[in-house]
Amino acid sequence: MAVLGSDSRRWSGLLLIFVFLCSFITPVVTVKHENFKKCDQSGFCKRNRAYADAALSTSSWQAPYSLDPASIKFDNGMLTGSVVKTIVNTAETVRLPLTIAFYESGTARVTLDEERRQKGDIVLRHDSKAKKQRYNEAEKWAIVGGTTLSQGAATSKGAEKGTTNISYGPAGTFEAVIRHSPFGIDFKRNGETQIQFNNRGLLNVEHWRPKVEKPVEEKKEGEEAVVGESAKDTEEDEGTWWDESFGGSTDSKPKGPEAVALDISFPNYQHVFGVAEHAGPLSLKETRGGDGKYSEPYRLYNSDVFEYEMDSPMTLYGAIPFMQAQKKDSTVGVFWLNAAETWIDITKSSSSTNPLSLGIGSKITTNTHWISESGLLDVFIFLGPKPQDVVGAYTELTGYTQLPQQFAIAYHQCRWNYVTDEDVRDVDRKFDKNRIPYDVIWLDIEYTEGKKYFTWDPDTFANPLGMEKQLDEHERKLVAIIDPHIKNEGNYPVVDELKSKDLAVHNKDGNIYEGWCWPGSSHWVDCFNPAAHTWWKSLFRYDKFKGTAKNTWIWNDMNEPSVFNGPETTMPKDNLHHGGWEHRDVHNINGMTFQNATYHAILARDKEEDKANVRPFVLTRSFYSGSQRLGAMWTGDNQAAWPHLEASIPMLLSMGISGFPFAGADVGGFFGNPSKELLTRWYQAGAFYPFFRGHAHIDTRRREPYLAGEPYTQIITQALRLRYSLLPAWYTAFHEAHTNGAPILRPNYYVHPGDEKGFAIDDQFYVGSTGLLAKPVTTEGADGVDIYLADKEKYFDYFDYWMYEGPTTVSLAASLDTIPLLMQGGHIIPRRDRPRRSSGLMRYDPFTLVVVIGNSGDAEGTLYLDDGESFDYEEGAFIHRRFEYKSATSTLMSEDLAAASASPSRKTKDYLKAMEKVRVEKVIVVGAPESWKSKKEVEVSEELAGKSSGTKSAELEWHGKEEGKAAWAVVRDPGIQIGAGWKISFA
Structure with missing residues (x-):
């Protein structure tokens, strides 16, 4: 959510009518550049840019x-x-x-x-x-x-x-x-x-230097007054050393430049x-x-x-x-x-090296x-x-990215705002009625009583626990917003404690800082203060934040921090934090400290209920290096416009290679009303965002997927079901990011670092180590895309197995109901194909393994599984398998990647026992050898508890090549456990 300059009063009837009328107008929004500094309006940037200009323009420059x-x-x-x-x-x-x-x-x-x-x-x-x-x-x-x-x-x-x-x-x-x-x-x-x-x-x-008060020279007629030395006699511009003004605010600088x-x-x-x-x-x-x-x-x-x-x-x-x-x-x-x-x-x-080369063979230095x-x-x-x-x-x-709960990487439904608890229940029921999967529904600030966090509006959210209970019946979750500004109002226990315990940010004079945000007059929690961190944790206990349940999670917004009446819509730089540090020193870390406090508050909340074993989910808007340890982020207040859909992909690629892969953009665009085509294409792209959430501004028309109408609702539903079927591959990619920092969405240069042609490509990406290569449609009216294949390898259309081979650029048809998605040869992709209402209901569903045979004839892939919610995986309660197909022996094998333990923990044993009945229901081999054409069955052997269970046969179903398409084969119900060692022989 962003700054609208709103007061904190509840919407009146007239305002509701105005909002309703505005919902039929797509606003034209442009950034307010005058609210934000340019380099020459930022004293230290201007000085150092000038320093660089002077140095680089002087051949005799000697750095001092x-x-x-x-x-x-x-x-x-x-x-x-x-x-x-x-x-x-x-x-x-x-x-x-x-x-x-x-x-x-x-x-x-x-x-x-x-x-x-x-x-x-x-x-x-x-x-x-x-x-x-x-x-x-x-x-x-x-x-x-x-x-x-x-x-x-x-x-x-x-x-x-x-x-x-x-x-x-x-x-x-x-x-x-x-x-x-x-x-x-x-x-x-x-x-x-x-x-x-x-x-x-x-x-x-x-x-560092002392501040020297220089006398003002007497101004002669026709001349301006001069302070101290004239500008031409000094090497440095002192005009912004000790104070600096912008947008009507003055920043005092007690430490100087x-x-x-x-x-x-x-x-x-x-x-x-x-x-x-x-x-x-x-x-x-x-x-x-x-x-x-x-x-x-x-x-x-x-x-x-x-x-x-x-x-x-x-x-x-x-x-x-x-x-x-x-x-x-x-x-x-x-x-x-x-x-x-x-x-x-x-x-x-x-x-x-050759001045006569006319640029041929020249090298670029950045x-x-x-x-x-x-x-x-x-x-x-x-x-x-x-x-x-x-x-x-x-x-x-x-730090590596948090391993999220599984629900967190499924689909989230949000808007500013679902206006009552019955509204939430109704949306939940309509998703079910239309057989559309989702896992989380979100509440923005209007759920509170007068913008006071840790409260519920008694008129509109009279029964939050009943609402959460309905969600829990289908393993769905609720996320509620909590921001760092605390309403400055009498008889509000949270602000009373904040002030009495002196846990807020101070102004330059040492008094509690007061600014303006959604509630009106507000104070800001100083999460740099360990005492504030401890106090913040206490507020999330179920007996303090009444109306929350175990399926309630948290959204931290506005934590840059956003201050409506502050310079550049944020906190004055000369404010003071714990330890006496100025806000200028810590500004970019501020948002992370708030998310960190909230993360530990959720841990402490569940510890009170003897369930500290649940991984928190906290979304943040503001972040710094290290924030990836604490949860997810999203790209803020985008617009319902095609350029914003297009821009979301390089933005998320940049986040991934910057160590923060759990990232997403508001699907559909926050501001404005997307056309049905744009909304549909955005869901198809969003199905490949690591954090996948639909969100909209309060002034927009409602746009839940079931309201789009046909054929759009059905196409959006198929995109959502694709995301859910591939959740095993996504969760495995998250586990890899959690253990070695690898990005989840991978740009071409990352996968093919020797391919110079692809270094600048940022409109297509690979998903983890799966070999999935996606290029969402981001252009209005497009019915196809060109995908660049960097390597000499076979690629197959995910849906119909049409075959391509690189290195080259290929054209794919992409009508509105089509997502351009290829499978790179040499990979094995795990998925779950049973349609469910939420990811939690898929916990014991069987698996399909898609074996994609490339030029080498071999393929491999991995699968990581745990309970999807607790920290038990840290004690060995997980399944981690490597699948490998070898053409030399025509065998597909499953190998355990978990470190063997002589004495596995009780949690390990319990988890493996719970997963004993989870099986592989299907193996699909894309690019199957022609020699299999006459085969009717395959031989299957399985190893359980270190002992062979003997061999058995399973049916092989052959599908020959069609023009442009690869041959493929299916092994149905081979009768093997996903967590066991086994071998399927096609020889």
């Missing part, structure tokens, strides 16, 4: 930073020293403590801080209440592992004079070449430079990806103007952007400052650990310039060489 050789120490995988900054136009210097850590994972980390100064020194802050150190707690929130120092890292012999070289990484194949003067670092793999720090000399740490900036270059890398979240292409654009380029840097400053536009570098709701660079067969990356407002410029340069307002310069370096090496190392640091 050098590493003091006498300060260098290296021990146990860590180098320390002091970088000395020489202040322009003075003889003064500032010392910046340097740490370069080398980890066992092969990751390196460079941290640059600033020495604390004593009273009287040049850098004393003018405000004695201000903290004297830079913000250094981002690691506390973002980093959870991967920081074991390398014992194998060592100084390299033969380093050039003026450099220190450290070898590290796998077999010592990585190297950091640290230049002393000017200070810079080249990171190499196998002797070739992959990443360069300060190669262009743009490193800039705005050192403290930005950090660094240029990071990727030599010979043309493509860079990441720095989510932005509504633009997967391959990031240049930002210094010109045809096809942006004129603004990419901005990371979590904001409630009411109507965001397409193809833009402007900030959105979340920030993941992780960037990857890609060239043929090589991926590298950097993670800029900083929670303050950050801007990133991207430019590209070409070079050629240059980036990172600028943050405050905090440390703290950067992690990943040298790959494969995409999964980089993503895996990053997610080892920041």
Whole structure:
């Protein structure tokens, strides 16, 4: 939900009539650019961009930073020293403590801080209440592992004079070449430079300094008054050092200027990806103007952007400052650990070894310039060489995505708002009447009493427990919204406790901050405060949040934080959080702290009921690196327009490679009324979103799938049933993401890192390791799509087994009732084909295995299963099988991937026993050999409890080739358990 400037009163009768009339009008929405800063309106960004312009325009530029050789120490995988900054136009210097850590994972980390100064020194802050150190707690929130120092890292012999070289990484194949003067670092793999720090000399740490009140010079007639030195006599623009105004608000800066900036270059890398979240292409654009380029840097400053536009570098709701660079067969990356407002410029340069080559054979280098307002310069370096090496190392640091409950990856039905508990019951009944599966229904803010969270409107939601009971009968769930703004109203126990316990964010004067949001006057929970975290957990207990049940889960919205009357619709930067840190220091982490508190509140809630074993589900809008550990995200307030459907795919691909794969976009578009064609195509695309939710604005017409009318309802239902049938494959992909950080939606470059033609493709994707290749239709009136096949492999249409072979681009017909979906040869795809009302009712359904034979003649795939809700899998209560078809022996086998235990836990035994009757009901072999044509049966053997049950036969049904289509065969009811070892012989 976004800022509408609404007051907090309940809708009056007249307003309801107005909303009803407006529901027949699709609003034209455009982003309010005047509400958000551009770089030249953000003092530190403007200063550092100007600094870069000055440096790059001067051939004799000498960066004023050098590493003091006498300060260098290296021990146990860590180098320390002091970088000395020489202040322009003075003889003064500032010392910046340097740490370069080398980890066992092969990751390196460079941290640059600033020495604390004593009273009287040049850098004393003018405000004695201000903290004297830079913000250094981002690691506390973002980093959870991967920081074991390398014992194998060592100084390299033969380093050039003026450099220190450290070898590290796998077999010592990585190297950091640290230049002393000017200070810079080249990171190499196998002797070739992959990443360069300060190669262009743009490193800039705005050192601490005292505020000097300069006298106002007397203004002569015809002249403006001048403060201190004239602008032409100073190297730096001091106009925004100590305060800065925008949109009628003034940001006081008691610590003065403290930005950090660094240029990071990727030599010979043309493509860079990441720095989510932005509504633009997967391959990031240049930002210094010109045809096809942006004129603004990419901005990371979590904001409630009411109507965001397409193809833009402007900030959105979340920030993941992780960037990857890609060239043929090589991926590298950097993670800029900083929670303050950050801007990133991207430019590209070409070079050629032969000046007469006219560009033929030239190589592209991508240059980036990172600028943050405050905090440390703290950067992690990943040298790959494969995409999964980089993503895996990053997610080892920041945490793997949560393994969600199974219901969470099924379909969610939402709108702002279902207006009564009877409305919810009615929607639930109509889904059943129309045989449309769904798992979750959502409630937006109108369920509360006067926008007071942890309450229910007694007139419209008089019986929430009865509503939840009806949902539970078909294993469905309820999600209710809880936002971080707490209504400032008397006799409201939640706000009374918030104020009496002093657990809210404070303003710059140290008083509880008051702003405006949905309830009107509000206060904001300070989840950086451990006491606030503890208090927040208590509010979700069933005896406190009355009317909630075990099938009630939570949605955190507006947690950027959104403040309707705040600068850039958020909290003033000079607000104060726990520990005295300014909001400017922690802004991009704020949303994660709220989701973190809610996640642990759900754990604590169920612990009260002796059921702490249930995985929480919490959706967040605002996020930072590490938020993936806590739940799901969605891309915010999109529009019911074809460009927004199209943009959702690169946005979700970017989230996946940024370590946060549990992501989705509002199906149908939040604002406006989609045409029936658009709604249908959006459901077909949404069936491939990791987080799959239909959602709509309060002013839109109702658009539940059963209201679309035929043929649209039936087509949408088929898309939903496709998602449900493939839930085993989706859950397996989530398990892989949970264990090694692999993205769920995978762009072409990730799957085919040697295929340069496909690096920029962002309108098609692979689903996990399944071999499923999808390209949703995102263009109005389209009746076909072109799909790029990067490898020399067979691909088969998922529905009719039409065969294609790469590498090439193929055209697929895609009438409105068709989803362009291919199966890559060499894979085995698990699914469940029984249509059910919800995923919970599928728990003991049988499986179908689709064996897709490719050019090698072989195929393999995996299946992961657990109870879909508890943490018992951590104690071995799961099934993890590898299926393999070998053409040499014409056999399909099932192998156990679970680590064998001499004494399995009780939970393991109980789960395996519960799954004993879950069987494989069908095996489909696509691309079946012609030699099977005359076969009528196959031989099946199964191993149970380590003992063979003998052999038996099963019927083989042959379907020969048709023009353009592959031959295929079916083994029906082979009589084998999904969790057992078995073999099917086709020989």
